[in-house]
Amino acid sequence: GAVVSQHPSWVICKSGTSVKIECRSLDFQATTMFWYRQFPKQSLMLMATSNEGSKATYEQGVEKDKFLINHASLTLSTLTVTSAHPEDSSFYICSAELRSYGYTFGSGTRLTVV
Amino acid sequence: QQQVKQSPQSLIVQKGGISIINCAYENTAFDYFPWYQQFPGKGPALLIAIRPDVSEKKEGRFTISFNKSAKQFSLHIMDSQPGDSATYFCARGGSARQLTFGSGTQLTVLP
Numbered sequence: 001g002a003v004v005s006q007h008p009s010w011v012i013c014k015s016g017t018s019v020k021i022e023c024r025s026l027d028f029q030a031t032t033m034f035w036y037r038q039f040p041k042q043s044l045m046l047m048a049t050s051n052e053g054s055k056a057t058y059e060q061g062v063e064k065d066k067f068l069i070n071h072a073s074l075t076l077s078t079l080t081v082t083s084a085h086p087e088d089s090s091f092y093i094c095s096a097e098l099r100s101y102g103y104t105f106g107s108g109t110r111l112t113v114v
Numbered sequence: 115q116q117q118v119k120q121s122p123q124s125l126i127v128q129k130g131g132i133s134i135i136n137c138a139y140e141n142t143a144f145d146y147f148p149w150y151q152q153f154p155g156k157g158p159a160l161l162i163a164i165r166p167d168v169s170e171k172k173e174g175r176f177t178i179s180f181n182k183s184a185k186q187f188s189l190h191i192m193d194s195q196p197g198d199s200a201t202y203f204c205a206r207g208g209s210a211r212q213l214t215f216g217s218g219t220q221l222t223v224l225p
């Protein structure tokens with residue numbers, strides 16, 4: 001149980017285009033979801049916290065206009081990287097908070113901007 | 115974000131040996147200390163977690179030892195296997211309900 005499905009698993013896009021990443025909780029309702037970014041051989045850095053039905057809370061230094069987060073339902077949160085540039089290339093991972101106090105993670109999305 | 119200091123950065127262990135990874139935290143306002151295992155190109159998967167009201171928790175070959183007074187916790191992997199080769203992250207969760215991760219330890223278990 002408590003599975004988070006993240007899609008796509010990898011995406012290549014041209015510089016200047018936008019990319020949407022989806023994160024779905026398959027068998028539970030996720031009131032709170034988190035979005036992380038991970039560069040090669042580095043740790044996960046929290047980008048933002050999204051709460052269903054309200055605006056996301058972004059960490060310091062994360063551009064909210066570039067990384068649009070929507071959490072319109074209890075089972076879906078999306079991250080849209082707008083006007084992507086090569087420096088946005090990274091591994092993006094979503095996570096959902098579980099009611100029993102724990103966290104489950106998606107399988108990640110490898111974004112490559114060319 | 116509050117930091118969690120993790121060491122060592124990399125670790126090489128012979129098959130059957132014990133792998134030990136350590137983490138230290140600064141702020142005491144946390145009540146959830148998990149360890150995650152991550153394989154290349156995959157999201158992190160929860161291995162084991164502990165709350166500060168216990169000093170040790172064991173699940174199979176994995177044990178967390180927690181020292182509240184020293185603000186340290188460690189992961190012990192007994193009888194390490196080549197399949198355990200991965201990156202391990204400690205983390206802490208607190209009142210803000212978000213996880214902060216350590217820097218990671220790349221474990222290699224030699225056959």
